[in-house]
Amino acid sequence: EAFFIVDLSDVVRKYTTWKRELPRVEPFYGESPLSVKCNEDVQVLSLLAQLGTGFDCASKAEIDKILSLNVAPNRVIYANPCKQSSHIRHAAKHEVNVMTFDNIDELSKIEANHSNAKLVVRIMPPSTEIEARCPLGDKFGALLEDVPELLNAAKSLGLTVIGVSFHVGSGCNDPAAYPKAIAEASTAFDMGLQAGFHFDLLDIGGGFPGQKSAKVSFEEFCGPLRSALDEYFPESKGVHIIAEPGRYFVESVESTFTLAVSIIGKRTVLPLKQKSGDGKDDDPKFMYYLNDGIFGSFNCIVFAAYDPVVELEDVEQYLGRNSDN
Numbered sequence: 001e002a003f004f005i006v007d008l009s010d011v012v013r014k015y016t017t018w019k020r021e022l023p024r025v026e027p028f029y030g031e032s033p034l035s036v037k038c039n040e041d042v043q044v045l046s047l048l049a050q051l052g053t054g055f056d057c058a059s060k061a062e063i064d065k066i067l068s069l070n071v072a073p074n075r076v077i078y079a080n081p082c083k084q085s086s087h088i089r090h091a092a093k094h095e096v097n098v099m100t101f102d103n104i105d106e107l108s109k110i111e112a113n114h115s116n117a118k119l120v121v122r123i124m125p126p127s128t129e130i131e132a133r134c135p136l137g138d139k140f141g142a143l144l145e146d147v148p149e150l151l152n153a154a155k156s157l158g159l160t161v162i163g164v165s166f167h168v169g170s171g172c173n174d175p176a177a178y179p180k181a182i183a184e185a186s187t188a189f190d191m192g193l194q195a196g197f198h199f200d201l202l203d204i205g206g207g208f209p210g211q212k213s214a215k216v217s218f219e220e221f222c223g224p225l226r227s228a229l230d231e232y233f234p235e236s237k238g239v240h241i242i243a244e245p246g247r248y249f250v251e252s253v254e255s256t257f258t259l260a261v262s263i264i265g266k267r268t269v270l271p272l273k274q275k276s277g278d279g280k281d282d283d284p285k286f287m288y289y290l291n292d293g294i295f296g297s298f299n300c301i302v303f304a305a306y307d308p309v310v311e312l313e314d315v316e317q318y319l320g321r322n323s324d325n
Helices: 008-021 042-051 060-067 085-093 104-113 144-156 177-194 218-232 272-276 299-303 315-319
Strands: 003-006 025-029 054-057 076-078 098-101 118-122 132-134 160-165 170-172 201-203 240-243 257-260 263-269 285-290
Touching (some): 008 042, 042 054, 085 104, 098 104, 160 177
Parallel strands (some): 025 054, 025 240, 054 076, 076 098, 098 118
Antiparallel strands (some): 132 170
C-alpha cells in the first residue's frame, strides 16, 4: 500500500522560523478554505497544539477534532464566511466564539444561532492580479466599499464585530500582496471606529510558502509584511495579529511529507500513427499505474492546484538494466 513518511521535526523547525521572522503574528494552523484539512493528521495537529498554535476551522467536524485535542475554544477561529446554521449552533455550544463573515445573510444566520459571537469582517484582497495557486478573491471577502454597510447591519442586529481578516490566496507568489491588503485592513479598522466598534484583531490569512524550492522564500515574504504591520498596526495600537498558515507547515516535499508509492502496472501507449493513420513513426510511450491516485493522496492536484515532485529511487537497481524510458 502507499504510505507517507513524515518528519515532524520539520514542523518544529518551521514553527521556530515563523516565531523568528514574524514574532508579532500568532499562527492559527489552517489555510482557508482548506483550513485544518490542509493536513489533518492527528500527529501533526497534536504537535502544533503542543507548540502553541491556534487553529482555523471551517466546519463542525474540524471544530470537534481540534477540541478533542484539549485545545481551548479561544484558540479556534471559525474562519468560514459561509457557515451552516447547525454548525454555528454547534460552535456556540462549545464556546467557539470568533468567526468570520462577509455578507448580510451570514450576519442574519449568526444573529439567529450565536448572538454572542465575536465577529471578524473578511475583506477581499485588493487586487485580482495576485499570483496564487488558489486565488480566493472571487469566493470570499467583501469589497472595502461595502464594509460600512455590513458593519451598520451588524450593529442593528446587536452583534459584536472585533476585527478584520483577509486572505491573499493559497500558495501566493507575490510578497507585495500582504502590504497592500494590510493597508486596506487599516482602512477597514477606521470604518469600524466610525460604526462604533473598537477592533482589536487582525487576521492576515495564509498563502505563505513552505518549500525550500518555492519561487519566493518565506523570509522574502516576511520583510515587507513586517514593515507594513509596523506602519499600519504598530504595537502601540494593541492589535492582536494572527495568520492562517497551512501549506507553510506541511507542504515541504524536501523534508516534511514524502508519499511512497509503487508502480503496479505498465502499458505501451499505441503509437500515434496507428491512431491517426498518417504513417508517422513516433517513439513508443508508456503509461504507468500507481497504487494511489486523485481519489486518494493526489486529490490535491485537482482541488489545491498542487504539482507534486516525483523522485525515482534506485531505478536501475530495480530494472536491472539501463533504460531511457
